[in-house]
Amino acid sequence: xxxxxxxxxxxxxxxxxxxxxxxxxxxxxxxxxxxxxxxxxxxxxxxxxxxxxxxxxxxxxxxxxxxxxxxxxxxxxxxxxxxxxxxxxxxxxxxxxxxxxxxxxxxxxxxxxxxxxxxxxxxxxxxxxxxxxxxxxxxxxxxxxxxxxxxxxxxxxxxxxxxxxxxxxxxxxxxxxxxxxxxxxxxxxxxxxxxxxxxxxxxxxxxxxxxxxxxxxxxxxxxxxxxxxxxxxxxxxxxxxxxxxxxxxxxxxxxxxxxxxxxxxxxxxxxxxxxxxxxxxxxxxxxxxxxxxxxxxxxxxxxxxxxxxxxxxxxxxxxxxxxxxxxxxxxxxxxx
Amino acid sequence: xxxxxxxxxxxxxxxxxxxxxxxxxxxxxxxxxxxxxxxxxxxxxxxxxxxxxxxxxxxxxxxxxxxxxxxxxxxxxxxxxxxxxxxxxxxxxxxxxxxxxxxxxxxxxxxxxxxxxxxxxxxxxxxxxxxxxxxxxxxxxxxxxxxxxxxxxxxxxxxxxxxxxxxxxxxxxxxxxxxxxxxxxxxxxxxxxxxxxxxxxxxxxxxxxxxxxxxx
Numbered sequence: 001x002x003x004x005x006x007x008x009x010x011x012x013x014x015x016x017x018x019x020x021x022x023x024x025x026x027x028x029x030x031x032x033x034x035x036x037x038x039x040x041x042x043x044x045x046x047x048x049x050x051x052x053x054x055x056x057x058x059x060x061x062x063x064x065x066x067x068x069x070x071x072x073x074x075x076x077x078x079x080x081x082x083x084x085x086x087x088x089x090x091x092x093x094x095x096x097x098x099x100x101x102x103x104x105x106x107x108x109x110x111x112x113x114x115x116x117x118x119x120x121x122x123x124x125x126x127x128x129x130x131x132x133x134x135x136x137x138x139x140x141x142x143x144x145x146x147x148x149x150x151x152x153x154x155x156x157x158x159x160x161x162x163x164x165x166x167x168x169x170x171x172x173x174x175x176x177x178x179x180x181x182x183x184x185x186x187x188x189x190x191x192x193x194x195x196x197x198x199x200x201x202x203x204x205x206x207x208x209x210x211x212x213x214x215x216x217x218x219x220x221x222x223x224x225x226x227x228x229x230x231x232x233x234x235x236x237x238x239x240x241x242x243x244x245x246x247x248x249x250x251x252x253x254x255x256x257x258x259x260x261x262x263x264x265x266x267x268x269x270x271x272x273x274x275x276x277x278x279x280x281x282x283x284x285x286x287x288x289x290x291x292x293x294x295x296x297x298x299x300x301x302x303x304x305x306x307x308x309x310x311x312x313x314x315x316x317x318x319x320x321x322x323x324x325x326x327x328x329x330x331x332x333x334x335x336x
Numbered sequence: 337x338x339x340x341x342x343x344x345x346x347x348x349x350x351x352x353x354x355x356x357x358x359x360x361x362x363x364x365x366x367x368x369x370x371x372x373x374x375x376x377x378x379x380x381x382x383x384x385x386x387x388x389x390x391x392x393x394x395x396x397x398x399x400x401x402x403x404x405x406x407x408x409x410x411x412x413x414x415x416x417x418x419x420x421x422x423x424x425x426x427x428x429x430x431x432x433x434x435x436x437x438x439x440x441x442x443x444x445x446x447x448x449x450x451x452x453x454x455x456x457x458x459x460x461x462x463x464x465x466x467x468x469x470x471x472x473x474x475x476x477x478x479x480x481x482x483x484x485x486x487x488x489x490x491x492x493x494x495x496x497x498x499x500x501x502x503x504x505x506x507x508x509x510x511x512x513x514x515x516x517x518x519x520x521x522x523x524x525x526x527x528x529x530x531x532x533x534x535x536x537x538x539x540x541x542x543x544x545x546x547x548x549x550x551x552x
Contacts, residue, residue: 059506061483061513062490082517110517141506155379155415156449158408161369164362168355175347182341 059141063108065091068117068134073101075121075129085111086138088120109138222308224248229304232288233297242288249284252307253277280304364399371397372409379412384419391416403438408446415453418460421534427457427478448489452505455485459512464535467528470520483512 058064073095077088092104105117117134228245231237237245250271254260257274259267272278280303287300355363375390391413398405410433414426430450433439439447459482465475490505497505515523528536 060510061487062506062509063487083519108513110513141503141510155376155412158369158372158376161365162362164359164366168351168359171351175344175351179344182344186341 057137057139058108059139060109060112063106064136065104065106066117066134066136067102067104068132069096069100070103070118070121070129070132071100072123075103075123077105078120078122078128084120085109085113086115086120088117090121107136109136112138112140114138221248221252221310225304225308226301229297229301232300237288245288246281246284249277249281249307252310253281361399361402364397365402365405368394368398368402368405368409372412375412375416379416379419384416388413388416388420404442404446407433407439407442407450411446411450411453414457418453418457418531419534421531421536421538423457423460423464423531423535424539427454427461430454430457448492451485452489452508455482455489455508455512458482458485459508459515460529460531460535463515463529463532464539466515466523467532467536476516479512479516483509483516486512 073093075090077090078084080087086107086109088105088107090103091106094102094104096102103121107115107117107120109115114135114137117136118129118131121129123129225245225248228237228241231241232245250268253271253274254267257271257277259270262270272281283303284300371390371394375387375394378384378390379387391409395406395409395413398409400406410429414430417423417426417429430453434450434454439450442450458478462475462479462482465478469475486505486509490502490509493502493505518526
C-alpha cells in the first residue's frame with residue numbers, strides 16, 4: 001500500500017535529491033550575488049559603509065572639487081535638499097575642442113558612502129541626469145560605532161612664562177655682591193691709607209685712630225717719629241724703619257744746615273760735626289743699633305721732643321717720598 | 337665717589353622704574369601662570385569645577401592690560417565651561433572675545449584655539465537645543481554656525497595644519513554636519529554625548545537655552 005502511494009520523485013535515489021537541493025541553493029546564491037553586484041552599478045547613490053575609502057577622499061561635510069566631461073553645456077545642479085546625502089554645485093563650465101564640455105563641480109557628502117555625481121545634475125526641473133556614472137567617495141572621520149561626539153577638545157599646556165621673581169632675586173643678589181665687592185675695595189683702600197697711619201701708631205692705636213692719625217701726620221713730624229720710637233723701645237722696629245728714622249733726621253738737619261747741595265757723605269760728615277745734630281744722630285744710632293747701650297726710650301723721647309713739634313713741610317721732599325714709599329710698602333704687605 | 341659706586345647706587349633706581357612699569361606685567365603673568373598651571377592640571381585630570389575656579393582666580397591675578405594672557409585664560413575657562421555644561425555661556429564669552437579688535441593681534445595659534453573652542457561650544461549648545469526642541473528654528477542657526485566655523489578651521493588646517501589637527505577637525509565637521517542633517521528619529525536613537533547631556537541638564541530647567549537662542 002505504501003509503495004503504491006510513492007511518487008516517481010520518491011522513487012529517485014536519495015543522493016540525487018540531495019544534489020538537486022544543493023544545486024538549487026547554489027543557483028539561488030549566485031543569483032543574489034549577481035543582483036547585488038548589478039544593484040551597485042544601477043543604483044550608485046546607495047550607501048556602502050562597508051567599502052574601504054581612500055584616505056584622500058573628503059570626509060563628511062568637507063567640500064571637494066572635481067571636473068567631469070559632459071556632452072551638453074546646459075545641465076544644472078539639483079537644488080539643495082537638507083535631506084539629500086550630498087550637494088553638488090557647478091562652479092564653471094568650459095567647452096572642449098572635441099565638442100564636449102568640462103564641468104567644474106564642488107560637492108560635499110552629508111553621509112559617508114559612494115555617490116554618483118551625475119545624480120545631482122539635471123537636464124530640466126524634472127529630468128535628472130544619471131549617465132555617465134561618476135562615482136565619488138565620502139569617508140567618515142568618526143570611527144564606526146563611536147559616540148556621536150568628538151571628545152578630543154584637549155587643553156594645551158600653558159606656555160612657560162619668564163621667571164620674573166627668580167630673575168629679580170638673582171639680579172638683587174648680584175647687586176648686593178657687587179656692593180660687597182665695592183665696599184671691600186673701599187675698605188682695602190682705607191686699610192692701605194690706615195697702614196700709613198699704622199706706622200705712626202701701630203702699638204697703641206686701633207684702626208679708627210689710625211684713620212684720624214692719617215690726617216694728622218701731614219701736619220706734625222711727631223706722628224711719624226713717635227710710633228717709630230715706641231716700636232724701637234719695644235724692640236719691634238724693623239731695619240727699614242730704623243733707616244727711615246735716621247733718614248728723616250739726617251734730611252731734616254741737611255736742610256736746616258743748608259747742606260742740600262753737598263753729597264750724602266759730606267752732608268753726614270758735617271752733620272756729625274755739628275754740635276746739636278751730631279749729638280742727636282749719635283744718640284739715636286747708639287740706641288737703635290746697640291741694645292746694650294744704657295739709653296732709655298724715655299730719654300730718646302725727650303731728645304726727640306723738639307722735633308716732634310716740627311711741621312711736615314719742614315721735612316724735605318725726599319724724606320716725604322721716603323715716608324710715602326715706606327707706607328705703600330706696608331700697605332702692600334698688609335694686602336698680601 | 338667713584339663711577340662704579342655711583343653706578344651701583346643708580347642701578348636700584350633703574351630696577352625700580354622697570355619693576356613698576358614692564359616688571360608689573362611680568363610679575364602678574366608669573367603669578368597668574370602658577371594658578372593657570374594648577375587649573376590645567378585639574379582640567380587634564382577631569383576635575384572641571386576645580387579647574388574653572390582656578391582659571392577664574394588666574395584671571396583675577398592677571399594684569400588688566402595683559403590681553404594675550406587674559407584671552408588665553410578666557411579660552412581655557414570657556415573650554416572648562418563646556419565640560420561643565422555651560423556651553424552657551426562659553427560660546428557667548430568667546431564671541432565677545434573674537435569681536436574685540438585686539439584679538440587680531442593675538443598669536444595665530446591662540447586665535448585658532450579660540451575659534452575651535454567657540455565652535456565646539458556652539459555645537460554642544462545646538463545639540464542640547466535639538467534635544468530640547470525639535471523645531472529647527474530653535475537649533476539650526478547655532479548648528480549651522482558651528483558647522484561653518486569647523487569648515488573654515490578645517491580648510492585652514494588643510495593648508496597649514498598638522499595631519500592630526502586636520503583629522504580632528506574633520507571629525508568635528510562631520511559631527512556638526514550630521515547634527516544638521518540627521519532626522520529627529522535618528523538623533524533620538526543615538527547615544528547622547530555626555531557634554532550635550534550636561535548642557536541640557538544645566539540649562540533646560542532655567543530655560544537658558546531658549547533665551548540664548550532668542551538673543552541676537
